[in-house]
Every structure is written in C-alpha cells, then in structure tokens.
Amino acid sequence: MTRTASVASSPTVGTDVTRVAVSTVIFSLRREPGEVRPTLVLPLVKRTRDPYEGAWALPGGWLDIAENLESAASRTLAETTGLSPSYLEQLYAFGAVDRSPSRVVSIVYWALVREDISRTESFENVAWFDAASLPPLAFDHNQIVGYALWRLRNKVGYSQIAHGLLADEFTLAELREVYEAILDRRLDPANFRRQVESSDTLLPTESFRTGSHRPARLYRYNQDVELADRGPLAH
Amino acid sequence: MTRTASVASSPTVGTDVTRVAVSTVIFSLRREPGEVRPTLVLPLVKRTRDPYEGAWALPGGWLDIAENLESAASRTLAETTGLSPSYLEQLYAFGAVDRSPSRVVSIVYWALVREDISRTESFENVAWFDAASLPPLAFDHNQIVGYALWRLRNKVGYSQIAHGLLADEFTLAELREVYEAILDRRLDPANFRRQVESSDTLLPTESFRTGSHRPARLYRYNQDVELADRGPLAH
DNA sequence: GCAAAAGTGTTACCTATACACCCATGA
DNA sequence: TCATGGGTGTATAGGTAACACTTTTGC
Known part of the structure; x- marks a missing residue:
C-alpha cells in the first residue's frame, strides 16, 4: 500500500506574522543483508512547492492553534511514516529571521523508531537516507540533523536510549x-x-x-x- | 537612577493565531555581608495586566517579526535589568495549549550575569528573588525556573559555566x-x-x-x- | 576439528574522594 | 601564639579499558 505523505498548507493568516512549525528528526536502524553493521537512517520528504521545491526536507507541518507541541510532532511523524515513535524529545527551537523567506519559528523534535516496524509502509515523496551522508536539504535542515545526531550520540552515553531502536x-x-x-x-x-x-x-x-x-x-x-x-x- | 521595566504589549494580530514570546531565566549571585555562602538569585517582573496581574513572572516579551530568538532574549534581558549576560543559552520551547488564556508559545532562554554588575541599577516592578525559594509565579514559570535550575546544576558539572557568575x-x-x-x-x-x-x-x-x-x-x-x-x- | 561468536576472569590505569598535614597571614 | 583559610601530599576505592581465556555452537 502506498499513501501520499501529507504536505502542510499555509495557515490562514498573512505573511506579516511569525508562524510556528513543528518538524522532527526521526532516527531508525537499517540492517542490510550484506552489511556487517547496521546503519542509522532517517526519513525525508520531498518538497512539492516553493521555497526549496524538489529539495528534501524534514517531515513536519504547521502547529495547529489547539495542538500541543509534542502532539504536533507525533501527528506529523505519523502522517509521514505511518509510525509511532518509541522515543520523542524536543531538540531545539530554530528561529533565525533569514532561515526562510517568510518568518517561521520551527520547534524541532527528534525521535527513535524501532527497526522492526520502520519499513512496513511506504509513502510517496518519502525516502530513507543514511544519516551519515545526506544530500543538501531545504532550509537549515542539514544543520538541524547534525545537531540531532550530536544529541543522539551524547545521550546514548548516559541513558538507555539505544533500546528505542531495537525490537x-x-x-x-x-x-x-x-x-x-x-x-x-x-x-x-x-x-x-x-x-x-x-x-x-x-x-x-x-x-x-x-x-x-x-x-x-x-x-x-x-x-x-x-x-x-x-x-x-x-x- | 530608577527606570520602569518595559511591559510587552500584544502584537497587532488577533487572538486566533499562535503568538511567540521569548522569556529568560536570569541567574546571578548575591553575597550578603553577614552570610557565609553566596546565594543564587534571579530577577522577576511584576505583571501590570491580565492574565496574572500582580503576579511575578519571568522577564520577556513578544518576538518581533524581524528579530532573532537570541536577540529577543538579549533585548528583554536588557530592558528588564539593564545588564548584558556573560552567558546565554536556549532552554526549552513551552507551548502547551492551556498554559495561557490565549495561545502562546514561549521560547525560554537562561542566562548568567556577573555578580559585580548585577545590582548597579534598579528598575520599577523588578525584584531579585532567592532562586531556591520563589513565590507562586504567573503561568508555568515555576516549572520553567525549576527546569533552568536543573540545567544549571547539570551544566556546572561538565563545563566552565560557573565562571560566568564571577568577576x-x-x-x-x-x-x-x-x-x-x-x-x-x-x-x-x-x-x-x-x-x-x-x-x-x-x-x-x-x-x-x-x-x-x-x-x-x-x-x-x-x-x-x-x-x-x-x-x-x-x- | 576448526572458526567464530558467547561469555568469564584478570590486570593496569585513571579519577574521585577522604583526610592528614604544612604554610602564611591577621589579630 | 593562635585561629583560620590557603595550599600540598597521599592512600584508598570504584570504574574503564585492554586482553587472555574458556565455552558452545555450525560447518
């Protein structure tokens, strides 16, 4: 079964206000049959409109007026991958004036998905990439993924977070x-x-x-x- | 010299959109002449309008459309205390739907100011409190200060951050x-x-x-x- | 039997901690 | 000289890392 990953449409307000978006860096593990070690992978969405039309970007969407931040992260994560995360944590709020043509503050989350369920469904415009070798992404998303990777590597040293990737x-x-x-x-x-x-x-x-x-x-x-x-x- | 701490006024948009505020937990050190050890103190602002009129709250204000997040934190910090911080870091983005009567996402920063300059000016509606014994604050600000304290205690263990409080x-x-x-x-x-x-x-x-x-x-x-x-x- | 992964034992080293001790100054 | 904080020495315990070794399976 193939579904189309939802693409967020702009909220109804004009472009003279600051809009709030929520995106998520979703990590999972892929074990290739021939490979010795598993690799860290993450899903990206191909943008279908400007800005950065055609570029790959983090899954996400606009924050609904009646929606908590973490709920928005869970929702957009499910819309993109059909999955529910084993771990979800806020990463950082990115709000530089020039990070997008219009003013957007992105509350970014990061998540872990267990490998045994991470490939059960495929969605249009979504592809999984090796976290260590990403193409140039839309907006400041390369920087965001880099920071999420840093946080994951740090956290694995003093918490039990690695279990979140296993069956x-x-x-x-x-x-x-x-x-x-x-x-x-x-x-x-x-x-x-x-x-x-x-x-x-x-x-x-x-x-x-x-x-x-x-x-x-x-x-x-x-x-x-x-x-x-x-x-x-x-x- | 006594100035009046600026009180943020609402942005010009209506209440049917999500507004972005920036607040800062500002830590400094106070050495009382009689006391043996210095105590951790932070400045709070008395609210002059609803909601929570009369209650103490974290210094902050609305994010300007053309202002970076960290700039907004520096600006509101200066407006409240007349100081510039020796350290400034983003803490967390708080965005629960019910944390304010209208929908507000607060990007919260935390800062250190050196003790030798932390009492040079006083502002109306601003008072410094012992960080360990705060009164009930407006909104979810008690929870926010608690988290900032946790982060400070953590960070002091693996970084050189304590220097930011000293002359x-x-x-x-x-x-x-x-x-x-x-x-x-x-x-x-x-x-x-x-x-x-x-x-x-x-x-x-x-x-x-x-x-x-x-x-x-x-x-x-x-x-x-x-x-x-x-x-x-x-x- | 042999290769390779599962699992155990041993040792060296490094760091945190406790605390005994000496040093230099003000009163 | 005495009290007190500045500053040094040292022994111990706990944890990390390196690596030799034994166990158990598939082939």
Whole structure:
C-alpha cells in the first residue's frame, strides 16, 4: 500500500506574522543483508512547492492553534511514516529571521523508531537516507540533523536510549551494534556486557538467538526504567 | 537612577493565531555581608495586566517579526535589568495549549550575569528573588525556573559555566563557593583546587586577595576555552 | 576439528574522594 | 601564639579499558 505523505498548507493568516512549525528528526536502524553493521537512517520528504521545491526536507507541518507541541510532532511523524515513535524529545527551537523567506519559528523534535516496524509502509515523496551522508536539504535542515545526531550520540552515553531502536527481544551483540552504529566505533564485547548487565535495565529471557555459532541469550528491556530524561514536561 | 521595566504589549494580530514570546531565566549571585555562602538569585517582573496581574513572572516579551530568538532574549534581558549576560543559552520551547488564556508559545532562554554588575541599577516592578525559594509565579514559570535550575546544576558539572557568575579576577575559594551555591553542597577545597587546576581553564595572576589570613592567589578565566556548549548555533 | 561468536576472569590505569598535614597571614 | 583559610601530599576505592581465556555452537 502506498499513501501520499501529507504536505502542510499555509495557515490562514498573512505573511506579516511569525508562524510556528513543528518538524522532527526521526532516527531508525537499517540492517542490510550484506552489511556487517547496521546503519542509522532517517526519513525525508520531498518538497512539492516553493521555497526549496524538489529539495528534501524534514517531515513536519504547521502547529495547529489547539495542538500541543509534542502532539504536533507525533501527528506529523505519523502522517509521514505511518509510525509511532518509541522515543520523542524536543531538540531545539530554530528561529533565525533569514532561515526562510517568510518568518517561521520551527520547534524541532527528534525521535527513535524501532527497526522492526520502520519499513512496513511506504509513502510517496518519502525516502530513507543514511544519516551519515545526506544530500543538501531545504532550509537549515542539514544543520538541524547534525545537531540531532550530536544529541543522539551524547545521550546514548548516559541513558538507555539505544533500546528505542531495537525490537522487543534482542541479544547483547545486537544492542552493542546499535551503540557502535551511533557512536561509529567498536566497543569491547566483554566490557559492554558487564556495563549493561550491571545497569539493571535488561531482563534476561530463557530464549536464545540461534543460527550461527554459539546461541546468544535474548534480553528484554526493563520497562521500570525510563529510556532517558525527556525534558521539563516529563514530570 | 530608577527606570520602569518595559511591559510587552500584544502584537497587532488577533487572538486566533499562535503568538511567540521569548522569556529568560536570569541567574546571578548575591553575597550578603553577614552570610557565609553566596546565594543564587534571579530577577522577576511584576505583571501590570491580565492574565496574572500582580503576579511575578519571568522577564520577556513578544518576538518581533524581524528579530532573532537570541536577540529577543538579549533585548528583554536588557530592558528588564539593564545588564548584558556573560552567558546565554536556549532552554526549552513551552507551548502547551492551556498554559495561557490565549495561545502562546514561549521560547525560554537562561542566562548568567556577573555578580559585580548585577545590582548597579534598579528598575520599577523588578525584584531579585532567592532562586531556591520563589513565590507562586504567573503561568508555568515555576516549572520553567525549576527546569533552568536543573540545567544549571547539570551544566556546572561538565563545563566552565560557573565562571560566568564571577568577576574578572577571583580566588579559588570564590570559584568553589559558586559551585557550592549552585550544587547546594560542600566541596573539598583540596580536591577542587586540583580538578580546576588540571583543566587548563584558569590563568594564575601575580595578584593576591588579602585581608583575612593567608592571602589567596587571584585567577583569571582563560578566554581560549568556551564557557559551555551553547547549542547548534554556536558553530 | 576448526572458526567464530558467547561469555568469564584478570590486570593496569585513571579519577574521585577522604583526610592528614604544612604554610602564611591577621589579630 | 593562635585561629583560620590557603595550599600540598597521599592512600584508598570504584570504574574503564585492554586482553587472555574458556565455552558452545555450525560447518
């Protein structure tokens, strides 16, 4: 099934006011059959009108007058990808006067989507890109993605956020590969195991992933601990 | 000299659109003559109109159509306190539908001002409060200040931000007292000295602060290192 | 058996912390 | 000289990183 990604239309007010948009940098993981390590990918929308017609841009839309910021992020995320995020956090408010021909303040969120459901539907005008090698994007969106990547790499170091990219059950090697893809460096399997086991965030199951060499125990994410601190509104 | 703190008037558009405001949580330090340790203080503005008329609120104002976000924060900060900040960083964008009778998205910044210049002028309708014991504020401003305090305490742990509260030259004890006031706990003077000396952020001078017991060497902040990472726009 | 990944043990090193101790000044 | 803060030395504990080693599977 193919749907058309919704394209935001301008609000009814004129261009002499500041308009508020909400965009989201959506990260997921793709494991190519031949590839050794998974890669970080994100969905972009091809613009169908000026400015930057034809260029790729972050999914987003105008903030509705009766809509909370995070609701707008969830809504535009669902409209673009048909997915619901496992993690959603405000990134930054971009409001430079010259970032768009008309005055637009963009409240940007960033999100994680689990890999097992991240390719179930495809939408027109939407494509997934390798986060490490993006084309020139519309507006200041390259800068925004760069900052989101920086935040993700930072946060993976002191929170349990990597779980947000994995399916329900996973091996320690799979979890380590997520860290390696985000941080772009190898981690010692032995030390990684000890660190993550001592953090009380994993629940071992009695199942094993078999198929190659010695079977690896499957773990489940401990729902009792938050993935990460999501800001001032996460009480 | 006494000036009147400017009170923002509504933009010319109607109430059926989302308006963008910019507010700032401004931290400074006050050393009471009798007190042992300095306390963290912040300026608030008494509202002169509905909603929340008579209540204390964060300094701020409406975003001008041709004004960058950070410029608006600097402008309202200067209008309220007559000061320019030693540090200014975006905190968060607050946009819940019910946070104000009309729809307002507030881009909130937080700032540090040096103590030696933080009381040079006084403005009507402005008062400085102990950051640890605030009265009930207008809108969601108590929540906002709480988050700013959390961010300040966090950032003081991994950046050189405490220098932003001190004058040009200072002793290690004075710097330590800033940390103690922010973190609200005592720090070992010996270990504090070693940590800060090994971080390459201080330049020793040949001057000494005298007047009590053994004179203490004065240090200067090393301008080569940034106070802290200020976000995606600080290139 | 052999290769390779799963999983365990051991060690070196670095940093945070606690605290004993000496130094220099004002009163 | 004594009290007090400035400043140095040192021992300990906890955590990170490197890496040798054992276990268990597929082929």
